[in-house]
Amino acid sequence: MSLAPSERAPATGPATDLATAPATGGPAGRAGHRRAGRTRPGRRRVLTRDSVPYLLIMPAVLGFAIFKAYPIAASFWISLTTGNGDASRFAGLANYRRLLNDPLFWTALKNTALILVVQVPLMLGLALLVALGLNSTKVWLRPLWRLGVFVPSLTGLVAAGVMFSVILNRDAGLLNWVLSLFGIDRVNWLGSSFWARVGVVLVITWHYTGYNAVMYLAGLQGIPKELYEAAMVDGAGPVRRFLSITLPQLRPILLLTVVLSTIGTLQLFDEPYVLTGGGPDNATLTVTMYLYNNGFKYFDFGYASALAYALALIVSVLGILQVRLMGERR
Template identity: 70%
Template sequence: MTATAPPATPSAALTGKPAKEAVRAHRRARLRRTALPYLLLAPALITFGVFKAYPVVDSLLLSFSTGSGTATRAAGLANYRRLLDDPLFWTALRNTGEILVVQVPLMLGLALLMAVGINSVLVRWRAVWRLGVFMPAVTGLVATGVMFAFLLKRDDGAVNWLLDAAGLPTVDWLGEPFWARMSVVLVLTWHYTGYNAVIYLAGLQGIPRELYEAAMVDGAGPVRRFTAITVPALRPVLLFTVVLSTIGTLQLFDEPYVLTGGGPDNATLTVSMYLYQNGFRYFDFGYASAIAYALTLLVAVLGAVQMRLVGDKDR
């Protein structure tokens, strides 16, 4: 009798199929885990690309062209060379610089003093004072400009009425070049001082009280404690507010546009206003883009200088 092989079972032929299915399922699960973060980020990335990255790149390319619409043609560096010979651009840059030099130190100095004062009051009243000084910052810029335009009128403005009631000479706030720039400084200081004061107040509350108590034991007075403890401890906060305020002032547009319209005699014309005029009044988008990138370069240079001067000296 000859031996016969046992009959083949179906499971022997299908032993590899479940393993392959398991491998494929594992790969699909891993792919889903890998792709899920990108799918969740896709709306934000697409929005950033369409509304941020694309306009930045397109405006850079546009700065090397001239004309508008279908008449656009390459111009190389002509727009940037034009900036160097444009007296109105230099006027706008000088106006912006003068406002910056006066307004930023004045505003931040007042904000620091205000924060120190609020930090010294009773804790239960601190929230009330903090809310009070922050309220101007939530006022719309256009509304602020319109309000001060009425207050600073020459004939029937409230400010000149108060000056006249006090026996002081009235001022043509919006009609004389110097006072028009000071009016812009006044509006900016009123609007943003409380905002910076709240930032300083947060920094002050992070300084250990033991440092002040030790300084008082050593006989240090208020001024000495302020210069030796408060200012060094607030160095990162000071750097943040200085850089942020400088960038904001260099981009100044709303307040002078509503308050003076750039006048009188271009005395309050800023770089951003001049950019707007070239782009949306004269439709010279290539030159407007060149102004925008010149302003970007200026902001970057000033920011780097401030980081170097005000930043941490130990690094």
């Protein structure tokens, strides 16, 4: 029995398959393929917006790791060894025990401490006085004076040492010539233990006073003038304004300069090395010079590394104490 046209099964020939299949040749089909390609789990974007900051700091991190972190770690390992090269062997804390019983180390530490106690307060006090003078409106040609004060800090440390070795020369030095004009006997600046230390202090003070004065000057110019005007209305004099306004407002910069100057003096090397070579009679031998001698003259790298870590410990302790004593109290 034949079926009616409405009851016949649908045609399944080639024409019907082509008509019912989704079109893939047109733009819609290509877009569908692209969308499907983006969602494949194997294809992911390597560079994202969140990863850009890490890529930017990567050179600095690598530089720190290669030139700072690795040498610090390697130096600590070397401080636990004795001998040189292939002959080195693990010695534990022997270098640190040797350091505690080394009279020359304590001499170098005493010399460094004496220079520190005298030079840092003297230099920073002069720098503050210079900054107060340069900040005054009564001084003519202030930009020229500021430049002149800052120029010594641009001089190389070795060049400054050579220059002062000529100035402090006993027989032909400029300073002794000036003293002779006033009838004062010549001073053996570089041949006497006491005067050799004084000479080192003079060189450091000359070199860094201007640098610290510029920092203080920047701090003074940042103090609001309204504070001084209100204090003058209340009848405060110059000394009272300095103690009650200037010093408290300069506390952060004072702390910074004290810490940096302390660290720099504890690492003192160039000036005494050029001026006196550590003499006379080890009077100007500093911890850094003693470290240098052990490492690069006697090639005792283990002991030199132990000295470096001892110096780092001293610097850290003093820095923490200074921050605790001079930092703002909350």
